[in-house]
Amino acid sequence: MLNLSTAVFRQLLAWPILLSGALWLALAYKLSFDEHLGAASLGAFLSYIVLGLSALLLRFGYVLQQRRQQGWLRQDSLRCTTTRAVISETVAAACSLLLLVVCSQLIVLTLNPRLNVQSESHHIVMSRVESDNSWAFTWDDSIPVGSKLCLTFDFENAPKGVIESSITVEQRSAPVTAGKIFYWTLSANDVRDRTITLEAPAEHNISLIRPIARLVIERPPISTLPRLLLNQLLFFFTVIALCLFIFRRLKVNGNLASMGALAISSLTNLKGSNLLPDVGALVASGLRFERTALTTNNIALFTWLAMGAILIYFSCKAPGANKK
């Protein structure tokens, strides 16, 4: 089984692929942390790594298809061909992704890039006016607990002498002062519900300057990179399993299987759908990274991994998968 894993791994990461991977990493680092033009954000770097992992998955589908066409090279050496072949292929694919992730971590660890100096990032949230003195805010993504809602209130029409008021959310209340930005720290319940309704005393007649608020979210520090990369790996574990299931069990072309696996896993980001566990934040990257990184809850994560394990189990049970 080890021999087969090694063979698939070597087929996956042939020299040209390794060279391309190294070049891609260098480019990703440059594009993300360039002194003048880079975003200086881990999100930008992670987005290129996700693209690299996706490319490796497509390569995996191609290799599977090649192996099928070549008559499953070296598979005859296994005693229990179907089960062990699937496990070998899973191990080979996971190891190739792991290699990319480890190299990404090493390049950042070695070169220690400068990150954005601002410790917080700002994101826009639109409001819905419930009444003259209450406003509802909703957002799509899961955001970290402890994020703050930043609002600017207008006291222009408040009765003379009123320069302080209060904002209430259910049982909680906080003071708001004219000329000062108001910050509301979101509780675990607010974050889970993805909505919040703020209310001000009607007699104070204060209003929002603009019908928008900003979410102020703490930027993940560079020390969280290993965990972020591990999250990506865990996400792709189930994508690999999905690819193998489509390829082995449904007997679909390897290239199509890998594209299908990527498409199905992307459905975790589909708005308003609860078909798949909410694990899109595991591959949080790019511009949404600061908003959603490290927000996946454990239940969703374990459900996702369990799905991967079940898919591998069913792939192992595929009848006659070792036959040409």
Add this chain to the structure above:
Amino acid sequence: MTRNLPSAFVSLIIAFCVVSIANGNLRVVGQDAVDSFRCFNMYLDFNNASFEENYLMMGAAAEQIEYLSGDSDVREFSAYMAGYSTSAESHKRTGRDALHWAETGAEWLQSSVSTRNKPFTGLQLAAYIYADRILPHRSSRLVREQMLEVYAVWLASGGGSGSVNHGAATRYQDYLALDREGRDNYILGQLQQTWAPE
């Protein structure tokens, strides 16, 4: 026929994803990388445009960057360069040209209100462009009202985060203590005090 069913099913899912991406309901894995790359290119364009003093290009790139990354600082910088800094008399622009660019800069700042990632970005600059570059050449009531409104909003937003503008909250409270006419005069007085020298 049944042999091809799984392939057709997978193809259908891929097609569904493509349609959902086009509708904006889905972000496919790796799509953020494409946006990051686009953003990098936009910064490159912005940089080149600022070297070449191509303000229209700067404004267009800033708009794209703001849309992609939520970074409003580039918009503020392009409005400053086009509408304030180079509209000064020391830059030897014709009066008409300077007024045109000042109005363009103010328009850029006003149009980005709903996409601005920070509530206070660009407000003070917009007020200064109105007061210092537009009003002396075009004494319209609308411009004056826009200037007063923008400055009042800037005061209400505390003048920005950090300690640089810590006096804005007190000034807003002083402003609120006045009647309608007094408030306008208060803002005009504040702007006259802080107008940057040419």
